[in-house]
Amino acid sequence: QVQLVQSGADVKKPGASVKLSCKAFGYTFTSYFMHWVRQAPGQGLEWMGIINPSGGSTTYAQKFQGRVTMTRDTSTSTVYMQLSSLRSEDTAVYYCAREPINYVPSFDPWGQGTLVTVSA
């Protein structure tokens, strides 16, 4: 069935970078955008950016411009999200979520989430 499986939890020191993965199963990888959304502890959902797996084009939220890079590997149906210059405020659960390219836009399904903890 359609599923997004994300990499495991990670702990990083301030100033470091983290690279998360999201592997897609059960559908045509290049027919759907992939978004990244994060959720700080006890907070709401924050959109970070989008990648089109077909051509690799990306759009990032202004807040993360210069710190985030989204890439994809079509041979393994995997998208990656790298966030650099980490600070404590980046401690959050990071989700990937699929959106159809040629249908009503909505996020379904979501990955299970990856907890990133930034701590000295």
Added chain:
Amino acid sequence: DIQMTQSPSSLSASVGDRVTITCRASQSISDYLNWYQQKPGKAPKLLIYAASSLQSGVPSRFSGSGSGTDFTLTISSLQPEDFASYYCQQSYSSPRTFGQGTKVEIK
């Protein structure tokens, strides 16, 4: 960016109650409005897309309405498994902004 404002931010209700959550967009988004349910420690789950279309597998007690700037999510008869947080999201333009969420708690 389009701002999404949900109300209330939290509510207490009993099993069997009718519950209504509202979401307002800072500009017209036609019917490009989605609703998600999130339970503690879990990823969000799509409930309603395009303002009023029920996602496959979602119980019919959930319904959505509205267009333009004002939208509503209604749970006709609250069930124990419905106690969760609910988020609206606009998919009219990028960035895909979310409301701040509504936590539905047991009364």
